Amino acid sequence: MNVSINWIREFVDLPQETGSELGAKFTLSTCEVEEVKTVNEYLQNVVVAEIVEIENHPNSDKLHLVTINKGKDTQRVVCGAPNVRIGMKVPFAPTGTVLPGGFTLTPKEIRGVVSEGMLCSAAELEIGSDDSGLHEFPADAPVGESLERYLNRPVDIIFDIDNKSITHRPDLWAQYGMAREFAAVFKSSLRNPYDENWQKALEAKLGKGTSPIAVEVDEDSACKIYCGLYVKNVTVGESPDWMKTRLNACGVRSINSLVDISNYVMLELGIPNHIFDASQIAGARIHVRRAGTEQTFVTLDETERAILPQDTMICDAEKPVAIAGIMGGLNSGVTESTTDVFIEVANFTDSEVRKTSTRLGLRSDSSIRYEKSLDSHLVRRSSLRILDLILQLCPQAEPVGTQVIAGKDNQPYRAPEIEISCDKIRSVLGTDFPADEEIIDILTRLDFGVRNQNGSLTVSVPSWRATKDVECDADIIEEVGRIVGFDNIAARAPLIRIEAVRLSLPKQLHRKIQDFLVLRGRSLEVMTYPMIGEKLLQKAHWPDLNERLILKNAVSKDNDRMRPSLIPTALQTAALNAKNFPSFRFFELGRAYFPDENTFSIEKNQVVIGFFNRKEDSFLPLLNTVEQMLDYLGYPAVIGDNGGRAAVLPKDWDGVHPYESVDLRILGKPCGAVFSVHPSLMNEWKMRGKLTLALIDLSEFENIKPKEKVKYKPLPKYPGSIFDCTVTVPRETAAAEVLRALKGVKYKELESVRIVDIFYPEDPAVKLMTVRAAFSAPDKTLDGAFLEEAQNKVVSELAKAGFPLKI
Amino acid sequence: MSKKTEQIKADFLKAIETVRTQPDLAKLKADFIGKKGVLSEILKEMKGQPPEIIREIGQVVNQLKTEIEKTVDDKMKKIEAAVINEKLKRERIDVSLRESLFDRGLTDAGYHPVTLIQREVEDVFTSMGFEILDGPHIEDDYHNFVALNIPKHHPARDMQDTFWFSDLKHLLRTHTSPIQVRGMESRKPPFKFVGPGKVFRNEATDASHEMVFHQIEGMMVDENITVSHLIYFMKTLLSEIFGRSVEVRLRPGFFPFVEPGFELDIKCLICGGKGCSVCKHQGWLELLPCGMVHPNVLTYSGIDIKRYNGFAFGLGLDRLVMMRYGIDDIRHFHGGDLRFIRQFKSC
DSSP states (O other), X not given: OEEEHHHHHHHBOOOSOOHHHHHHHHHHHTSOEEEXXXXXXXGGTOEEEEEEEEEEOTTOSSOEEEEEEOSSOEEEEEEOOTXXXXXXXXXXXXXXXXXTTTEEOOOEEETTEEEOSEEOOHHHHXXXXXXXXXXXBOTTOOTTOBHHHHTTOOOEEEEEEOGGGGTTOGGGSSXXXXXXXXXXXXXXXXXXXXXXXXXXXXXXXXXXXXXXXXXXXXXXXXXXXXXXEEEESOOXXXXXXXXXXXXXXXXXXXXXXXXXXXXXXXXXXXXXXXEEEGGGSGGGEEEEEEOOSOEEEEBTXXXXXXXXXXXXXXXXXXXXXXXXXXXXXXXTBOOTTOOOXXXXXXXXXXXXXXXXXXXXXXOOHHHHHHTTOOOGGGHHHHHHHHHHHHHHHOTTOEEEEEEXXXXXXXXXXXXXXXXXXXXXXXXXXXXXXXXXXXXXXXXXXXXXXXXXXXXXXXXXXOGGGTTTTOOSHHHHHHHHHHXXXXXXXXOOOOOOOOOOOOOOXXXXXXXXXXXXXXXXXXXXXXXXXXXEOHHHHHHTTOSOOOGGGBBSSOSSGGGOEEOSOSHHHHHHHHHHHHTXXXXXXXXXXXXXXXXXXXXXXXXXEEEEEEEEESSSOOHHHHHHHHHHHHHHHTOOEEEESSSXXXXXXXXXXXXXXXXXXXXXXXXXXXXXXXXXXXXXXXXXXXXXXXXXXXXXXXXXXXXXXXXXXXXXXXXXXXXXXXXEEEEEEETTSOHHHHHHGGGXXXXXXXXXXXXXXXXXXXXXXXXXXXXXXXXXXXXXXXXXXXXXXXXXXXXXXXXXXXXXXXX | OHHHHHHHHHXXXXXXXXXXXXXXXXXXXXXXXXTTSHHHHHHHHTTTSOHHXXXXXXXXXXXXXXXXXXXXXXXXXHHHHHHHHHHHHXXXXXXXXXXXXXXXXXXOOBOOHHHHHHHHHHHHHHHTTOEEOOOOSEEEHHHHTGGGTOOTTOXXXXXSOOOXXXXXSEEEOSSSHHHHHHHHHTOOSSEEEEEEEEEEOOOOOBTTBOSEEEEEEEEEEETTOOHHHHHHHHHHHHHHHHSSOOOEEEEEOOOTTEEEEEEEEEEOTTTTXXXXXXXXTSSEEEEEEEEEEOHHHHHHTTOOTTTOEEEEEEEEHHHHHHHHHTOOOGGGGGTOOHHHHGGGOOO
C-alpha cells in the first residue's frame, strides 16, 4: 500500500527529515517501508516559458535555435520539435533537472551549438502521453511559474508499505490511520478534521425524513452493518487536480468525480464503499441477503462471475446489484448521465469476504480491506465524508432523507478493557524503561483510553483496533515496545537451570549414517523433491502411483504427489550424473510417504545409497560399504535372503537385477535391500554402466537404542592354532555357502572360519577354496589330539556339504 | 713367528678386498679366525713351546684376531648397508603418485550444504541446552494453522501459499512451526527446543524461490522470559554462525503466533549496509522472524499462561547457506546434480 506523506502532513506535523529517514523510523516502529520514492521533484525546476524568437540552426535543416522568455530572463536553446512557433507557451527544463526515468540534463552541444536545458513534450515530463511535439500550455499560463505550482503537482514522498506487515492492522489500510501512527512515532499531535463537530455540521445538511431507498439486512448474511445515503442532483465530471494527485500518489487511476470520491474516501479513512446509480435500483429497496441460488453476475469490470448460493449479495427488489464487499455490478454503477446516487458504506464479515473473493480470484481494494476485519463503527463517518466531498465538487447536490442504517452492529460501541501494569510491560520487555508516564503517553497517542492507578493500567481499546488486533495484555506490550523501539532493548542472558541435552536417537542415527557414508563410503549427499509425478514413477516402472497422496494444487504434474520411495528419485539422480561422470557415489536421507487409514499418512525415514560405475562392478563395493555401515551403527544385522526386498520394494517391481541382489534384516526386521538395477531398466534410462542401490527403511529401528556391542576379553595367555584346508567347490556355488557348511563344527575353541584364497583352475566347473579355521582356548595350549579331531571335523563337514578336500 | 703373523695379516687384508657378499665374508672370517682357521693352526703348532714364547705368540695372535674381527665387522656393516640400499633403490616408489592425480571418476565425498549449515545451527543450540525435535511433513490444518492462532479464513493464511491434499484437511507444512506445537503438547515447561526441517510452499520456482526449502524453528518457555532474552539468544546464534558479531535491528513484524512479533534483520554482509542487489538496496536482510509466544498459542497447547511465557523464532536455512557460500540459485539444493554438491566436499 502507498502512503503519501503530503496527505499524512494534512493530519500531523512531521519533522523535516528526508524520506528515507522518516521511512527508517517508521519501519522500526510500525510496519515495513519497502521503498521510499520522491515524486514530482523535477516539476519544481521545470517552468512555463514563452517562445519569443526562432532562428534556423546553422548546421541543420530540422533544428532551430529558439529564444525563450522564462520570466526573469531569456535564453536560447536548441529545439527540434516540429510544432515550435512564436508566442507558444511551453515547458522548459533547465540543466540539472532530473527527468522521469532518472535522466539528468547537462549542457549539450547539438551540431556545434550548446544548449543549456530543453523544451519538453508532455510525455517527457509524464504530464500527458503526447510525444509528437512540444507540450503547449494555454495562453494565460504565467511565464516563469514552476510546473509544480502551475499544474498543482506538489513534490511528495511516497512510502510503499509491505502489505504483509499490516495484515493484522485494518486501521493502517488508510492514510488517516497511518497518520495516527506517525503522530505516535514522531510524538506529534494528530489533527482529526472529522471530529464530532464536523459530523454534526454535516448531519445538519442531511434531508429530513427517511431515505427514498429502504434497506433490509438479513441477519444470516455476511453483512454486519449497512449505511445508505441518497443524494440527488449530482453531476459526474472530472475531478479536481488535488484529488487526482492524491489518488495518483496512492496508485489509483482517476475515472470520474464520483468514482474518485468513492476511492478517495476509502484511501483516506479505510472503509470501502460503493456508489450506485439510484435510478438503477429497482423497487426503491436494498436487500442484503445470501444469493440463495447458483447464478452468474457481471461485475463492474465487465466480467461474468459464478455466484454460489451462500455468497452474500447486495440486491434491489429484483436483482443482485453488487457482490458484498468485493465489487459492484455493471447493472447499477454510476455513469456520465447519473443524477441521483445511493451511497453504500457497509461492513462485512472478514472470513466470508475472503472466502468468496479467493474463490472468484477477485482481490479488489475493497475485499483486501474487508478481509482484515474492519470496524463497523466507522461507516457513518465515511458516509458523511463522501457527502462532504460530493457537496464540495458539485455544490448543487442535495441529500434526500437521512442516512439509513441497518445490521446487527448498529449499536453503540463498548470498548473492551485490558488490565495491565507498567511493571508487567517492562518485565516482559526485559527493560527498566519506559517510565509509567511514557507508557501512558504512547498509548494515549495511539488513541487508547488509559486509566492509571499507581502504575496499574486499565486500557480501553478504540473500536478500530478492537476488531481482532488488540485483545490481550501481550498486544498492549507490543504497542509500547514498538513505539519505544524493540531495537533499543539490550540483549540479556536468562538465569536458567542447566540441563544435559542429547540428540534424539533418530537424529544420532541419521548423523552417524551421514558421517559414515561421507567419510568411509566416500559418497556425496544429495536432496531430491519429496513430491514427484506420475511420469517419473512410470519411468521407474514403479507399480505404486501413491494416488491417495496427491496434492490438490500442485505446481506441476511433475510434482503432484508424495513419493512412495526414494528409489525413483535416486534413479533420476543417477541418470543425471551418469552423463557427467564415469563413476560416482551418492546417498539421500529422506522420507517416503504412505497413505494410512487412521492417520491419513505415514512418513518413513529411508536412506538410499547409489554407486555407479561405467566399467567396474559397483555391487560388491556397495554391499561391503553397507555391511561396514551396519556394523558401525551397532544394530545386529543379517545380510542374505531374508525378505528385506519385499519389505522395501514392491513385489512386482522389475527393476532388480536377477543375480545381484541381497536382503537386509536389522534387529530381526526385514527392512532393506542392496541390488543392482536391472540392465533393461538401465537401458530405458539411457545409463551405460552398472548402478547399484541400497535402500534401508530406518523407521523400523531408529527409535531403538543400539546395545553396547563391545565386550572386553582378557588377552589370550596361550597361543592358538590355525588350520588351512583347500577344497574343491562347484564354480557357481556362493563362497558364503562353503563357510556356512562349517556351522556343524561346534567347538567352543573354534574362533572363526574365513576364506584365505580362491583359485580358479582351468576346469570351468570348479574353483578351489582355501578355508582357514582358527582355534584357541583361554586356559591352555590346545593339544595335538584335540587339533587333529577338530581338523578332521572341519574336513568331514566340508566334504559332507559337497566340498571335498583337494587331492 | 711374527713374520708368519705379518704374512697372515697381509693375506687377510688382500683377501677381504675382494669379498663382496655376506656369505663370502663369513667364510673368510672362518678361514682366518674360525676353529680351523689359520690362526688356530698357529696356536696348535705352538704346542710344546716354552710358556714365555707361547704367551708372547699368543698375545700377537690374539691381537691379530681382534683386528681381523673388527675389520670383518666393519666390512659386514658396509655390505649390509649396500644390500639395503640396493633393495631400497629397487623397491623405490613414485611418491608423487597420489590418488588425487588419477581420473577415477567422481571420488569426492561430502555433505549437502544444507546439512552442513543445519548441523552448525543445531550444534549451537544444543550447546545452549536446546533439544532438537522433528515432526511430520504432512500436517493437519490444526497443527499448521489453528494451534498457531491462524484460524480458518484468517488473512495470514495468504502469507503462505499452502499445498493441500485432496481432503482439504491435510497439507504439507508451510513452516516448521507445527514442530513447536507438537513440542509444546508433549512437554511440560520449562523447556527449550529447536525444530529443523523441510517446509513447502506453493510457489513458482526461480533462482530465489523454491517449493521445498528448510527452516529451523525454536522456542523457549519458562517463567519470566523477556524480549531481551530473545535478543540474547538470537545475537548469540548469529555471531556463532557468521563467526563475528553481526549488526542486527529489530522491527515490528506480524506473525499470528507471536505477540509482540518482530523481524530481525541483519546488516547486509555483502555491502555492509550501503545497499546492494542482495539486500534489494535496503542495507538490511530479513533473516529471523521471532517474538514472544502468543498467549493463545500457549493456551492451545495446554500451558498455564499465568505462570509461563516464552519466545519463539524461525530461521530460513537456505538463505543462510546461500549467503555463506555465495550460491545464486536455490534450485540447486534439490537438483541432485553432483557437480553442485561436490563443491562442498568434505574429503
